[in-house]
Amino acid sequence: xxxxxxxxxxxxxxxxxxxxxxxxxxxxxxxxxxxxxxxxxxxxxxxxxxxxxxxxxxxxxxxxxxxxxxxxxxxxxxxxxxxxxxxxxxxxxxxxxxxxxxxxxxxxxxxxxxxxxxxxxxxxxxxxxxxxxxxxxxxxxxxxxxxxxxxxxxxxxxxxxxxxxxxxxxxxxxxxxx
Amino acid sequence: xxxxxxxxxxxxxxxxxxxxxxxxxxxxxxxxxxxxxxxxxxxxxxxxxxxxxxxxxxxxxxxxxxxxxxxxxxxxxxxxxxxxxxxxxxxxxxxxxxxxxxxxxxxxxxxx
Numbered sequence: 001x002x003x004x005x006x007x008x009x010x011x012x013x014x015x016x017x018x019x020x021x022x023x024x025x026x027x028x029x030x031x032x033x034x035x036x037x038x039x040x041x042x043x044x045x046x047x048x049x050x051x052x053x054x055x056x057x058x059x060x061x062x063x064x065x066x067x068x069x070x071x072x073x074x075x076x077x078x079x080x081x082x083x084x085x086x087x088x089x090x091x092x093x094x095x096x097x098x099x100x101x102x103x104x105x106x107x108x109x110x111x112x113x114x115x116x117x118x119x120x121x122x123x124x125x126x127x128x129x130x131x132x133x134x135x136x137x138x139x140x141x142x143x144x145x146x147x148x149x150x151x152x153x154x155x156x157x158x159x160x161x162x163x164x165x166x167x168x169x170x171x172x173x174x175x176x177x178x
Numbered sequence: 179x180x181x182x183x184x185x186x187x188x189x190x191x192x193x194x195x196x197x198x199x200x201x202x203x204x205x206x207x208x209x210x211x212x213x214x215x216x217x218x219x220x221x222x223x224x225x226x227x228x229x230x231x232x233x234x235x236x237x238x239x240x241x242x243x244x245x246x247x248x249x250x251x252x253x254x255x256x257x258x259x260x261x262x263x264x265x266x267x268x269x270x271x272x273x274x275x276x277x278x279x280x281x282x283x284x285x286x287x288x289x290x
Contacts, residue, residue: 016218016221016222016225017214017218019221020214020217020218020220020221021214023217023221024211024212024214024217025211027209027211027212028208028209028210028211031207031209032204032207032208032209035207036200036203036204052220053224056220056221056224056225056228057224057228105203105206105207108206108207109202109203109206113199113202115195115196115198115199115200116199116200116203118196119196119200130192134188134189134192134193134196134197135192135196135197135200158188162188162191162192165192165195165196166191169195
């Protein structure tokens with residue numbers, strides 16, 4: 001942690017090696033977050049790359065109030081939401097991407113849990129707050145800051161997201177039992 | 179108090195039903211750390227490119243500003259009424275543009 005603080009200070013002052021080390025140590029974490037938030041491998045690779053480029057451009061403005069990883073996932077989340085707005089009409093492409101990630105995970109995990117299917121079924125405007133709150137442990141206020149939306153909107157998206165997940169999983173359970 | 183309880187219950191439900199699947203998903207999609215030298219090269223190149231873009235935009239801005247200034251001075255010298263009309267049209271355009279941009283942004287906030 002102390003090392004990261006030192007690296008951040010150096011990177012903000014323009015040290016390229018320090019910034020490279022920070023990006024390197026957060027790369028896998030960032031990619032995994034983006035992959036879960038998009039459930040789309042090509043898009044996740046693209047957004048991860050773009051996030052790193054944006055971080056390089058904006059590092060001088062980083063104040064260090066939040067962790068470096070939090071700053072990266074804030075940039076990534078906003079990029080994902082922007083892309084989702086632009087590709088709203090490309091639903092078929094998103095479905096194909098979800099099928100591809102399902103297939104790849106199935107090969108590696110030997111199963112595709114219904115929990116991931118349900119999460120993949122959420123739109124990114126609901127999936128991102130749900131992941132940030134319940135998987136990464138951020139508060140509603142922090143998520144509101146990260147996504148630049150009112151705290152009330154975060155609350156309603158979390159409520160809707162969890163309700164949708166519960167419904168999907170309950171329906172699946174009932175299907176299996178009945 | 180009730181809100182905290184609901185939050186806790188939702189968190190517990192999420193950990194039990196979804197958390198474990200996500201941990202496994204993370205584990206199978208873990209990426210190896212990229213090479214430090216390659217990253218350093220990327221950082222250097224992108225910083226250079228960003229600086230070049232900034233200078234290009236700055237030059238374009240100054241060039242446009244100078245053109246506008248000279249056109250206005252020429253117009254002021256040749257026709258004061260023409261100058262006043264152009265000023266009024268530009269002011270109206272700027273107000274309209276700001277209004278539309280601000281309105282769109284507010285609309286997006288309300289929708290979200």
